[in-house]
Amino acid sequence: SAVLRHARKQDETTWELKENWCWEGAASRWTIPLQFLVSLENKPGHRTFQEILQQLTAMERSYLNNSSGSWLLEDPVCPTSLSSTTFLIVAYSTMLAVGLVGNTCLVLVITRQKEMRNVTNIFIVNLSCSDILVCLVCLPVTIIYTLMDRWILGEALCKVTPFVQCMSVTVSIFSMVLIALERHQLIIHPTGWKPVVRHSYLAVAVIWIIACFISLPFLSFNILTNSPFHNLSLPFNPFSDHFICIEQWPSEGNRLTYTTTLLLCQYCLPLALILVCYFRIFLRLSRRKDIVERARGGRQKKAKGSKRVNAMLASIVAAFALCWLPLNVFNTVFDWNHEAIPVCQHDAIFSACHLTAMASTCVNPMPLLGAARELREFPIVYCQYGHY
Incomplete structure (x- = not known):
């Protein structure tokens, strides 16, 4: 990834190198294909890049004492940490277990109790199903x-993987x-139109359907290729049968248009x-505060x-907003100015x-289950007192 600091992106598949990146030594002269450098940007980890550097260094080490060969690459190689990899695996595994068990239990609790099948709870189940996916x-x-x-x-x-993630976030x-x-309509316009269960389905x-449509570009432009590894000009290439999964858009403009639209939508x-x-619900409830406090015990409890x-x-x-904010900021910065992100970080x-x-x-x-149970006990409270 350090090599990308020496390049300027022209479009999705073309890079203009400011200086050559190659090995010049007594034994040989090797040039790493540009496609491989481009592929590094599409993968979060760069261990393959590390391996290539290590392999080249090892293969030329025996010739260094008798040659003037040197790396033209001035940036340091970014080290990978076994402890950080272990942490990520443990963290992702924990999230998988907790998320799967928690959301499955929530769906079962709501679907098995008929009295809990109201409009809001159906949307809650839909939200949990997207998390399960x-x-x-x-x-x-x-x-x-x-x-x-x-x-x-x-x-x-x-x-399928990026398609599902995009679809799930949209859902x-x-x-x-x-x-x-639905809550806004119920509280702000309690005597107006109200959706029923049929409408929620x-x-x-x-x-x-909308989420699938929005996510379709990932099915079209995500490709599996081994060309970056296959084209490596090495005396011995152990990576020729390796594949990477990358996005390949018709143009950089198309990609930026899609990612920006996705951020907005x-x-x-x-x-x-x-x-x-x-905010409007909060204002309405604040205005009703005095009336609710003067209500009878049962009504006050329902309120x-x-x-x-x-x-x-x-x-x-x-x-949701806080969890997804960092990744959205990262993607936006990387899309529009990837050089702003430190290479090794x-x-x-x-x-x-x-x-x-x-x-x-x-x-x-947990909070969704709490809300679902409250809705079972107090489903129409603001329909009763909406005229205040």
Whole structure:
């Protein structure tokens, strides 16, 4: 990855080198293909790059005493740490177990109790199902890829894994939008139109269709290739049968347009809409505070129960926003100015951001279950007192 500091990106597949990167020695002159350097940028870990440097060094070591050969590469090789790799594997494995068990239990609790099948709870189940999908598909692949220096999972998973992650994030945020809109309608317009269970099932179907459509480019532009390894000009190439999974877009402009649109549709705009909904709910509840406090004991208990529901649902949105913020910032900076990220800190920063984003699958189940139970006990409280 240090070599990329000597290059300027022209488009998705073309790089202009500011200086040559090759080995000049008494034994031979080797040039590492440019495609391989490009491929390094698409993979979080660079252990293959380390191995190549180590192999070249070892093969020429016996000739160094009798030659004037030297590396033209001035940047230091970024070391990899066994302890950091172990930490990532343990962390991802823990998230997989906690997220899978927690979200599965939440889905079972709601689906097995008929009285809990209301509009909001259906959206909650949909949110948990998207988290389960991440736990089943994305996290295991991440664990395996962390252990390996290449892609060993085949072309299907090369395309499906980013597709599923993108789809899951879209389903999650859109489910939160629908929950916020439903609560907003119930509290701000208690005597107006209210969605019923049938409407919620239709909305869930529409969400998944939209999410699939938004994620389609990953199926089209993620490819499995071994050309960077196959084209290495080495006397002995142990990497010729290695494959990597990378994105290959028609142009850099297309990629930037898609990733920027994705940021707006998956994060910025939905969260802005949710913020407006819950802010208006907060203002309305604040105005009713005195009336609720003067209400009878039973009514006051119901009002507090519904207030807890809104607080729990809002906390889920806040957790999602905080978990995904670092990765969105990282991707935006990397897309528009990758040189701003220190070369040797790239892997650590990316891993920390991705790990934080995946943590959202673990933090959802408990508050969602609490909200679902409150909704079972106090399903229509603001329909009763909405005229105040």
